[in-house]
Amino acid sequence: MAAETFEGPTVIIDLGLARGEPDEYAAPTRSTVPDWFAPVLVAVLVLFGSTASAAPPPPALTPLLSLRVGPADPYTLTENGDLLAQSLGVLTSYDLRDGHLRWQAGSAMPTFRLRTGDGLILLRPFSGNARVDPGTTAVALDNGSVRWRRSGSVVTVAGSSTLLAVSNVRSFSGPGRRVQGSVEAVDPATGRTTWSVPVPSTAVLLSVPGPTESPWRMLLVHDDRTAAVHDLTTGAELARAQLPPADYGPDNPVLSGGLLLLRHPTLGGRMVSAFDPVTLQPRWVRPAGSAFGITTCGALACLAGPDGVRAIDPADGALRWYRPAWRSVEQRGGLVLASGTPGGENDPVGVIDPGTGEVVTGLDGWRPVPGAGGGDHLLVTRTASAGARTMVAVAAPDGAQPELLADLPPGTGDCQAVPARLVCRSTSGDLTVWAYQRKG
Template structure:
């Protein structure tokens, strides 16, 4: 959000020279009505106001360094060192870097860093203590969160997201030691979808089972309609499973309860519309020009965003309370908007040359125009 009387350019604060605390000022909040958003209110769709929140700058990032987000931390992995930064932009800890850091996640007080080789094959996952960076354990497969628990998979290579199409087995992992707790066989390839306390395994035949992550036992089973099962289909949104599949008259979405897998609603999709990431706790759909959201429990409209189809989500927490979406502006800068359960809210702009952004907690970390790590609060990006 913007505040009157502040400068029309981003304020930069060097990490080694923290600024004095500013005087308290009354906050002005703007909310857009939902479910229908008037196009005239979408300030960012045409000309966004300049970003006016303080940005904290860190070191220059080496060209080959990888920037990732895990829980409330930003990770910078260069060839030798893994450095964790907090949402305030200050370094929390450093540790020897794993080779080929590619993805990161947070679970049970750990930071999980998954590594890939030059052929894009996963070579393992290393767990670090989130508060100190101490290395706890390493496994030769991919480990990912399932709520407060973790599961390990042997992935099948896929252009979209190799970590969700699996084969061989899904294994429950003890976060304290990295050892197996249980194992569920996957005789052929399948799609894995995680949810708090649950995993959903969708086999190529449509046979779908929900397993409890505590002990691996199946708690529900059904056969889904024929569909193009893929890493992004079905989706778990707001505690519900949503499948995109062919139906009389076109393509439909069907929503299922979890863990029972009871079908609750079905909606035909307009031509050119498909589920899209970037909507916390609601099912986001992007069409030719507009973006809208459905309540995943009922399929009823939640809100509509005229002109919102072209915005791209920033990588970060897989189940955030809000998301940030970006779009190039006409002047070289990048427009930003924050999306919550109730829809998009006005944001600001990022300087020209900003790239490689990631979202953690209420902060956005990017490579700045000068190549430095730059962290700024989400509000009024």
């Protein structure tokens, strides 16, 4: 692996505002300016230019770092502003603020995904043999030193610094969602087990909110439909209840709108039932329609299916708005995106106001860049000129359409974004980090 920072003159990437933008970005208009206005304007500009010189605006996209990795080598961006990449078993950390190398760890077994939690990088090598447990290695995020190794898959708990060791049941929902055997709390400093909860068969594992003094807890929904809430500090059981018969798939139940929502069949049709995540007491029941998923959309919960998206009030299950042409919504930081158009179910519609379902920023033809982006905006890309050109832009609720930044080099893809930084992979696998700057 080799890394190099860009030196020399500042690289200005041509914004290309006349080379393939959507029509709505450059709609021609008929001039109504009087004939005498142009010569006068030129004279004023010449006079102004002879007395003052304005500095050119900074480039919208500036390269900071180029990193040589393989096409399949994993990388990730952390909340603390680091780029982590692994190539040929060597793990490397770069500071996204200036592109400088922070540290390189010694040889480690290659992994297919880099996960972080509580100041650690959790490495779990891929094993082609389901009977072989490759274990988990914890590496310190600040210096790359190995903290501990232990068996099982170690996962993070949303909203908490707690680490849990689990034996996964393969599913499309990611590691740690469906578990078996037992759930063990892991001391981040030593890797030792601090408490254990048995799982007789298999169970769905969720993090759920608790009271102020204990913000997050663990919920296990067992195969016998028994749901149990556990304290994350001690593992003690705090509440238990029987839930209705359901498929209990990778995304059922879910936590949305501050409630535990479960899709389940009844004699009268499919329903959605809401439960208090602290006490597991039932709150309300409403028809689910043909919804195949439930997700958070702002302060509401959204039911998505082939017949559209319905936003419901988590307080009582009442319908707040309905969009029959949409197929899904997605919460991205402080923004909510809607998708699903006549052109295809995965086509973005735009950034929406989750309270009303109104589109505030259209994203027709654009694709969101994975990652955190900014709290009040996200990066989007679109191709033009028969795929020969890729534009990157900023989408935010204060604009009716994305704000063009620049063109990306040909062959650029596999991008991730964090505030003020964009990282993309080239066709050869190399990574480039850009600093981006919004206009105005």
